[in-house]
Amino acid sequence: MPMGFLLIDAGILLIMYSANKRASDEWLIWGIVSAAIITSGLGVLGNAYIHKVKSDLIKKQKAREQHSTVDER
Secondary structure (H helix, E strand, C coil): CHHHHHHHHHHHHHHHHHHHHCCCCCHHHHHHHHHHHHHHHHHHHHHHHHHHHHHHHHHHHHHHHHHHHHHHC
16 A cells, blocks of 8 residues: 555656656656556555455454354354
């Protein structure tokens, strides 16, 4: 998750840098690079979120199984 935030921040900083310092014919290249960095950051964040939800569901299922086993005895 921290890697996702760092990638998004890097993409935004790259946009700010290219808007201030590189206002020339290279704007398309800088735009593509920054969009790719932001997209990869969002992908990493989404992946981290999915793994967190999956882990929580597995823990909840294990707790239910243990609770039902104790009730049956």
